[in-house]
Amino acid sequence: MKILILTLALLFVSAPVFAEGTHNHNQQTLEKSSPVQQEHAMTFKRVDNEKVCMVNDKVFSDPQIPVIIGEQTYYGCCSMCKSRLERDVTIRTAIDPISGNQVDKSTAVIGAGTDGKVQYFENEENLNTYAYKHM
Numbered sequence: 224m225k226i227l228i229l230t231l232a233l234l235f236v237s238a239p240v241f242a243e244g245t246h247n248h249n250q251q252t253l254e255k256s257s258p259v260q261q262e263h264a265m266t267f268k269r270v271d272n273e274k275v276c277m278v279n280d281k282v283f284s285d286p287q288i289p290v291i292i293g294e295q296t297y298y299g300c301c302s303m304c305k306s307r308l309e310r311d312v313t314i315r316t317a318i319d320p321i322s323g324n325q326v327d328k329s330t331a332v333i334g335a336g337t338d339g340k341v342q343y344f345e346n347e348e349n350l351n352t353y354a355y356k357h358m
Contacts, residue, residue, distance in 0.1 A: 267354045269347075270335045276300035277328045278307050278314055282335040295329035317343035321352050 273286045277297045287298035290308040297315055299305040307314055319326050320342055331343035334350045336357075344350040 266337045267334055267357055269350060270333050270341065272296075272329070272331070272333055273298055275328075275333055275335075275341055276304055278304035280317075280341050281339045282333075282341055283339075295327065297329050319343060319345045319349055321349040 270282045271286075273289070274284065275282050276287055276299055278299050281300070283300060287300050288302070288305050290297045290299055290305050292309065292315070295315075297308045299308050315328055316325050317328055317331065318324070319331075322345055324345055326343050326345045328343055331345065332347050332350050333341050333343055334354060335341045342350075342353060344353065
Protein backbone atom coordinates (compact mmCIF):
# COMPACT_ATOMS: atom_id res chain seq x y z
CA MET A 224 0.00 0.00 0.00
CA LYS A 225 2.87 2.40 0.84
CA ILE A 226 4.42 1.70 -2.56
CA LEU A 227 1.16 2.47 -4.31
CA ILE A 228 0.78 5.73 -2.38
CA LEU A 229 4.40 6.70 -3.07
CA THR A 230 4.01 5.87 -6.77
CA LEU A 231 0.83 7.91 -7.03
CA ALA A 232 2.42 10.78 -5.10
CA LEU A 233 5.44 10.68 -7.42
CA LEU A 234 3.23 10.70 -10.50
CA PHE A 235 1.13 13.53 -9.05
CA VAL A 236 4.23 15.62 -8.32
CA SER A 237 6.01 14.84 -11.61
CA ALA A 238 2.99 15.12 -13.94
CA PRO A 239 3.15 18.93 -14.11
CA VAL A 240 6.90 18.68 -14.84
CA PHE A 241 6.28 16.24 -17.72
CA ALA A 242 3.41 18.35 -18.98
CA GLU A 243 5.52 21.49 -18.71
CA GLY A 244 8.34 19.76 -20.58
CA THR A 245 5.94 18.74 -23.33
CA HIS A 246 4.45 22.22 -23.39
CA ASN A 247 7.90 23.80 -23.63
CA HIS A 248 8.87 21.44 -26.43
CA ASN A 249 5.66 22.20 -28.33
CA GLN A 250 6.05 25.91 -27.66
CA GLN A 251 9.64 25.83 -28.94
CA THR A 252 8.50 23.98 -32.05
CA LEU A 253 5.77 26.57 -32.63
CA GLU A 254 8.20 29.41 -32.03
CA LYS A 255 10.62 27.96 -34.56
CA SER A 256 8.21 26.95 -37.32
CA SER A 257 4.84 28.58 -36.96
CA PRO A 258 5.97 32.22 -36.95
CA VAL A 259 8.09 31.63 -40.04
CA GLN A 260 5.16 30.03 -41.80
CA GLN A 261 2.79 32.74 -40.60
CA GLU A 262 5.21 35.52 -41.53
CA HIS A 263 5.88 33.92 -44.89
CA ALA A 264 2.18 33.61 -45.57
CA MET A 265 1.98 37.34 -44.95
CA THR A 266 5.20 38.23 -46.79
CA PHE A 267 4.40 36.73 -50.21
CA LYS A 268 0.90 36.11 -51.43
CA ARG A 269 -1.22 36.22 -54.54
CA VAL A 270 -2.66 39.62 -55.39
CA ASP A 271 -5.40 40.82 -57.72
CA ASN A 272 -4.05 41.96 -61.08
CA GLU A 273 -6.15 45.11 -60.95
CA LYS A 274 -4.25 46.28 -57.86
CA VAL A 275 -0.87 46.13 -59.58
CA CYS A 276 0.88 48.90 -61.46
CA MET A 277 2.32 46.80 -64.26
CA VAL A 278 4.89 49.45 -65.13
CA ASN A 279 6.40 49.87 -61.66
CA ASP A 280 5.64 46.25 -60.71
CA LYS A 281 4.18 47.32 -57.36
CA VAL A 282 0.97 46.31 -55.62
CA PHE A 283 -1.44 48.92 -54.25
CA SER A 284 -4.40 48.64 -51.91
CA ASP A 285 -6.81 50.16 -54.44
CA PRO A 286 -7.58 49.16 -58.04
CA GLN A 287 -5.36 50.86 -60.61
CA ILE A 288 -6.17 52.50 -63.95
CA PRO A 289 -7.24 49.86 -66.49
CA VAL A 290 -5.45 50.02 -69.83
CA ILE A 291 -7.21 47.99 -72.50
CA ILE A 292 -5.02 46.93 -75.40
CA GLY A 293 -6.75 44.63 -77.84
CA GLU A 294 -8.50 42.03 -75.71
CA GLN A 295 -6.07 42.35 -72.78
CA THR A 296 -6.37 44.58 -69.72
CA TYR A 297 -3.26 45.93 -68.05
CA TYR A 298 -3.10 48.31 -65.09
CA GLY A 299 -1.10 51.42 -64.32
CA CYS A 300 -0.97 53.71 -61.31
CA CYS A 301 -1.03 57.02 -63.18
CA SER A 302 -1.54 58.56 -66.61
CA MET A 303 2.18 58.29 -67.35
CA CYS A 304 2.12 54.52 -66.66
CA LYS A 305 -1.04 54.21 -68.74
CA SER A 306 0.73 55.91 -71.64
CA ARG A 307 3.82 53.70 -71.28
CA LEU A 308 1.68 50.53 -71.33
CA GLU A 309 0.00 51.75 -74.52
CA ARG A 310 3.29 52.60 -76.25
CA ASP A 311 5.82 50.02 -75.01
CA VAL A 312 5.00 46.38 -75.70
CA THR A 313 8.01 45.18 -73.67
CA ILE A 314 6.48 46.54 -70.44
CA ARG A 315 3.48 44.25 -70.90
CA THR A 316 5.46 41.06 -70.33
CA ALA A 317 7.61 39.61 -67.57
CA ILE A 318 9.68 36.49 -66.95
CA ASP A 319 8.26 33.83 -64.63
CA PRO A 320 11.07 33.39 -62.05
CA ILE A 321 10.37 29.65 -61.73
CA SER A 322 9.95 28.49 -65.34
CA GLY A 323 11.95 31.23 -67.03
CA ASN A 324 9.12 31.63 -69.55
CA GLN A 325 7.82 34.97 -70.73
CA VAL A 326 4.32 35.75 -69.44
CA ASP A 327 1.80 38.40 -70.42
CA LYS A 328 1.20 40.57 -67.35
CA SER A 329 -2.52 40.84 -68.14
CA THR A 330 -3.04 37.08 -67.73
CA ALA A 331 -0.28 36.28 -65.25
CA VAL A 332 -0.77 35.00 -61.73
CA ILE A 333 0.75 37.77 -59.61
CA GLY A 334 2.30 37.50 -56.17
CA ALA A 335 3.66 40.27 -53.96
CA GLY A 336 5.88 40.53 -50.92
CA THR A 337 5.37 42.88 -47.98
CA ASP A 338 7.60 45.39 -49.76
CA GLY A 339 4.92 45.66 -52.48
CA LYS A 340 7.20 44.30 -55.21
CA VAL A 341 5.45 41.81 -57.48
CA GLN A 342 6.47 38.75 -59.44
CA TYR A 343 4.54 37.40 -62.43
CA PHE A 344 3.90 33.68 -62.89
CA GLU A 345 2.41 31.58 -65.66
CA ASN A 346 0.41 29.53 -63.13
CA GLU A 347 -0.52 29.14 -59.47
CA GLU A 348 1.87 26.23 -59.03
CA ASN A 349 4.85 28.40 -59.94
CA LEU A 350 3.71 31.11 -57.55
CA ASN A 351 3.46 28.54 -54.74
CA THR A 352 6.88 27.10 -55.59
CA TYR A 353 8.39 30.59 -55.51
CA ALA A 354 6.66 31.42 -52.22
CA TYR A 355 7.93 28.17 -50.65
CA LYS A 356 11.50 28.74 -51.84
CA HIS A 357 11.52 32.23 -50.36
CA MET A 358 10.36 31.22 -46.86
